[in-house]
Amino acid sequence: MKSQDELISFARESLGISQSIDAELAPLSGRGSDRTYFRFKWAEGNSAILVQYDPRRIENTYFADIAAYLSENDVPVPRIFRHDAAACCVLMEDLENIDLWSLRNAPWEIRRNLYQKTLIAAHRLHSIPLSRFPSDRVKLMEPFGPAYYRWERDYFRENFLKALCGLQRDSRPASALWFTVIFNLRM
Numbered sequence: 761m762k763s764q765d766e767l768i769s770f771a772r773e774s775l776g777i778s779q780s781i782d783a784e785l786a787p788l789s790g791r792g793s794d795r796t797y798f799r800f801k802w803a804e805g806n807s808a809i810l811v812q813y814d815p816r817r818i819e820n821t822y823f824a825d826i827a828a829y830l831s832e833n834d835v836p837v838p839r840i841f842r843h844d845a846a847a848c849c850v851l852m853e854d855l856e857n858i859d860l861w862s863l864r865n866a867p868w869e870i871r872r873n874l875y876q877k878t879l880i881a882a883h884r885l886h887s888i889p890l891s892r893f894p895s896d897r898v899k900l901m902e903p904f905g906p907a908y909y910r911w912e913r914d915y916f917r918e919n920f921l922k923a924l925c926g927l928q929r930d931s932r933p934a935s936a937l938w939f940t941v942i943f944n945l946r947m
Contacts, residue, residue: 761848762847767849770810770844770847771783771785774841774851775802775808781803782802782803783800783801784801785798785800785801786798786799786801788809794813794814794817794820795814795817796811797811798812808851808854809838809855810850810851811851811852821845822899823850824840824843825897825899827852828840828898829894829897830885833888835881835885835888836877836881838852838853839853841853
């Protein structure tokens with residue numbers, strides 16, 4: 761993994777930002793699948809997102825190519841400025857901290873427009889013919905099967921139930937466990 765200074769140099773080089781311009785790198789909370797996210801900030805409120813990933817999680821190596829493919833097919837995704845596979849770093853457009861969940865209490869006039877845009881994006885994504893998919897240049901994960909399901913279940917247990925909810929694995933039936941999770945989330 762690269763040091764913070766190396767990550768800042770990567771971002772500066774990728775965006776053509778001079779060493780004379782002040783810049784900073786701040787870690788973002790939340791991560792997934794062995795990816796760490798940072799916000800790279802420089803002059804006048806400009807920012808980009810830098811992702812450093814572990815290539816042992818194979819889907820991490822697919823991210824930039826999938827984003828480029830989706831963009832080519834008019835599915836709105838953050839623009840990739842640079843992907844350095846050897847350094848395991850992706851620098852991409854910063855869409856800031858606003859998402860549909862953060863706007864859940866906004867007036868209907870605002871949410872309606874955003875929901876419509878979201879549905880249009882989902883329709884575009886699901887309307888891309890499989891025959892047009894460039895499997896020679898864009899790789900995807902293996903289909904969801906028993907091994908992958910097991911990994912997802914274990915990841916959920918470790919990162920949600922144990923780390924976020926503070927629950928330990930026990931022998932209670934699943935329905936009792938879900939009641940405990942929901943009850944704890946509402947507290």
